[in-house]
Amino acid sequence: MKLLTGNDLASGAVTWWTGDGWSLHVEDAVDVDEHGDAILAVEEAARRVNAPYIIDAVGTPEGPRPAHIKDRVRALGPTVRPDLTLKPADPDAGNWVI
Amino acid sequence: MYKYDQYDQAIVDARVDEFRDQVRRRMAGEITEDQFKPLRLMNGLYLQLHAYMLRVAIPYGTLDSRQMHMLAHIARKYDRDYGHFTTRQNIQYNWIKLEDAGDILADLATVEMHAIQTSGNCIRNISSDQYAGAAADEVADPRPWAELLRQWSTFHPEFSYLPRKFKIAVIASDEDRAAMRLHDIGIQLVERDGKLGAAFYVGGGMGRTPMVAPLIKDFVPIEDFLSYAEACLRVYNRYGRRDNIYKARIKILIHELGADEYRRQVEQEFAHVKSLGIDPPAAELERITAFFAPPAFEAGAADTVDRSDPDFAVWLDQNVKAHKQPGYAIVNISLKPVGGIPGDASSAQIDVMADLAEQYSFDELRVTHAQNIVLPHVAKRDLYAVWQKLVEADLASPNLDLISDIIACPGLDYCSLANARSIPVAQKIAQRFSDLDRQRTLGELKLKISGCINACGHHHAGHIGILGVDRKGTENYQLLLGGSGAEDTSLGKITGPGFDEDGVVDAIERVTDKYLELREGGERFLDTYRRVGFDPFKEAIYG
Numbered sequence: 001m002k003l004l005t006g007n008d009l010a011s012g013a014v015t016w017w018t019g020d021g022w023s024l025h026v027e028d029a030v031d032v033d034e035h036g037d038a039i040l041a042v043e044e045a046a047r048r049v050n051a052p053y054i055i056d057a058v059g060t061p062e063g064p065r066p067a068h069i070k071d072r073v074r075a076l077g078p079t080v081r082p083d084l085t086l087k088p089a090d091p092d093a094g095n096w097v098i
Numbered sequence: 099m100y101k102y103d104q105y106d107q108a109i110v111d112a113r114v115d116e117f118r119d120q121v122r123r124r125m126a127g128e129i130t131e132d133q134f135k136p137l138r139l140m141n142g143l144y145l146q147l148h149a150y151m152l153r154v155a156i157p158y159g160t161l162d163s164r165q166m167h168m169l170a171h172i173a174r175k176y177d178r179d180y181g182h183f184t185t186r187q188n189i190q191y192n193w194i195k196l197e198d199a200g201d202i203l204a205d206l207a208t209v210e211m212h213a214i215q216t217s218g219n220c221i222r223n224i225s226s227d228q229y230a231g232a233a234a235d236e237v238a239d240p241r242p243w244a245e246l247l248r249q250w251s252t253f254h255p256e257f258s259y260l261p262r263k264f265k266i267a268v269i270a271s272d273e274d275r276a277a278m279r280l281h282d283i284g285i286q287l288v289e290r291d292g293k294l295g296a297a298f299y300v301g302g303g304m305g306r307t308p309m310v311a312p313l314i315k316d317f318v319p320i321e322d323f324l325s326y327a328e329a330c331l332r333v334y335n336r337y338g339r340r341d342n343i344y345k346a347r348i349k350i351l352i353h354e355l356g357a358d359e360y361r362r363q364v365e366q367e368f369a370h371v372k373s374l375g376i377d378p379p380a381a382e383l384e385r386i387t388a389f390f391a392p393p394a395f396e397a398g399a400a401d402t403v404d405r406s407d408p409d410f411a412v413w414l415d416q417n418v419k420a421h422k423q424p425g426y427a428i429v430n431i432s433l434k435p436v437g438g439i440p441g442d443a444s445s446a447q448i449d450v451m452a453d454l455a456e457q458y459s460f461d462e463l464r465v466t467h468a469q470n471i472v473l474p475h476v477a478k479r480d481l482y483a484v485w486q487k488l489v490e491a492d493l494a495s496p497n498l499d500l501i502s503d504i505i506a507c508p509g510l511d512y513c514s515l516a517n518a519r520s521i522p523v524a525q526k527i528a529q530r531f532s533d534l535d536r537q538r539t540l541g542e543l544k545l546k547i548s549g550c551i552n553a554c555g556h557h558h559a560g561h562i563g564i565l566g567v568d569r570k571g572t573e574n575y576q577l578l579l580g581g582s583g584a585e586d587t588s589l590g591k592i593t594g595p596g597f598d599e600d601g602v603v604d605a606i607e608r609v610t611d612k613y614l615e616l617r618e619g620g621e622r623f624l625d626t627y628r629r630v631g632f633d634p635f636k637e638a639i640y641g
Contacts, residue, residue: 009124009125012149013148069510069573073511073519078512
């Protein structure tokens with residue numbers, strides 16, 4: 001599957017395309033299939049996302065999992081500061097990245 | 099310390115206003131990201147993995163308590179309560195919002211700081227010896243010359259769009275504490291026949307093509323200092339390759355031309371540049387130098403220290419260095435607690451260090467390229483009080499230059515260029531060798547980790563270096579041995595196939611075990627490696 005990701009223009013936060021908007025959580029991301037470039041162009045022009053790009057991912061029962069470790073780090077947060085990730089209460093969250 | 103004059107302040111204030119307007123235009127959609135990106139990079143604002151990252155310049159690593167408190171304030175107000183001190187003696191904030199960038203730069207400007215030229219193909223922050231003005235072995239204080247270079251290079255119209263970024267270091271001792279020969283230009287102030295001059299080493303660097311800078315001129319009279327630097331840059335600016343980013347650094351130009359031909363061209367250019375009169379008049383040099391006059395040291399200050407507290411004595415032996423002034427010492431504050439993140443400090447810790455500088459070190463601090471902090475001028479009678487306050491703030495790790503004093507870049511946890519994480523590897527190594535007696539038995543051992551080939555973690559210069567690479571989507575770590583960023587500069591050699599995260603920690607332990615087995619007398623790891631060569635260690639690693 002293909003996901004569309006980028007950063008929020010004002011805050012820089014990592015965001016994921018949900019089909020009708022942008023979410024901070026990769027679990028909300030949807031497969032954009034071959035439509036990624038078209039969505040990307042519209043959303044970037046409207047400044048709803050900054051520096052967007054398309055990535056490969058695999059579907060799992062817990063939601064999409066980016067294929068590359070770099071995008072998994074982006075999705076969670078720094079593995080060395082669990083308190084600053086999106087799942088600060090989950091001590092095993094970093095394992096998802098690796 | 100240097101204080102801005104009206105011109106310094108005016109150009110920094112003007113840049114704040116300019117960038118604030120550029121941010122406004124970007125937020126309003128008046129300019130695209132492609133148009134905005136070079137503008138934000140000129141102000142040190144990157145877009146990294148999780149957010150914008152702001153790199154703030156700390157000229158030659160020197161700052162006062164007011165500036166250090168401001169760095170804490172920015173961490174607290176605009177970031178997530180911490181900052182990361184870098185191998186270029188700067189600080190980075192990892193969680194900056196674009197909408198706050200103008201306010202941050204305005205706050206920095208109130209304490210004579212900025213983020214200008216911390217990115218882009220220009221002359222970056224000038225780096226120097228963290229012991230400048232305090233070291234007994236320096237022929238002169240290098241900071242006035244670093245400051246002169248700062249003023250010369252700031253907004254230099256001819257050198258704002260170089261083929262590639264450009265890094266300059268200035269030192270004034272035979273002992274190199276700034277990795278001088280691994281810079282585009284490394285300058286060592288030297289004396290000859292009682293006169294001050296400068297040796298110019300040009301064309302060093304790390305990255306994907308590491309090179310040790312060759313000596314281009316052994317003695318440039320000090321009155322020609324700027325003209326010679328200008329000539330070095332002009333030849334590079336004219337002939338440096340702009341067609342290939344991987345071959346654009348000056349080290350490639352000099353490698354391809356040969357040092358002799360580059361030197362010939364620089365001399366030819368220098369003959370012309372000298373006629374332009376860019377070297378400052380004596381009065382201006384005196385004005386700058388006066389800012390770096392030695393502080394009012396107390397004559398006859400006690401030169402003895404009570405070592406009865408054993409923990410204090412260990413810290414004293416490891417982290418405190420000799421000062422040129424009797425009764426004073428240089429204090430190194432390690433930002434490498436076992437299990438911590440190399441170079442990171444919380445806003446509270448930054449405030450503590452600022453307070454200590456104000457109270458005990460004539461209001462001065464230094465940032466080191468090894469990602470530690472220095473209080474350069476502490477009276478020996480105050481050392482115990484300083485240590486107690488560092489202990490309270492978790493800043494008293496007695497591990498300077500030991501195996502746990504690891505340089506590590508932010509790596510894949512933060513950096514969009516990285517291929518592998520650096521920090522977790524550093525943490526695992528520090529934990530494996532956490533026993534301080536074991537570390538001290540190993541002695542000086544500089545371990546440096548980079549998360550990609552760009553080598554921000556100086557892995558080429560590590561006695562033991564680690565390079566993180568991406569092997570089919572999996573982190574893999576190559577091991578290097580025998581590098582040095584000191585006066586005996588050398589580049590590490592890759593041992594062979596890489597390892598996973600745990601495997602590289604095991605491999606390092608096999609290397610240190612072999613070292614202890616082979617060591618003679620008081621040899622450091624690097625000494626033993628150079629004496630016995632690569633093979634015994636390779637055999638120990640791979641069997």
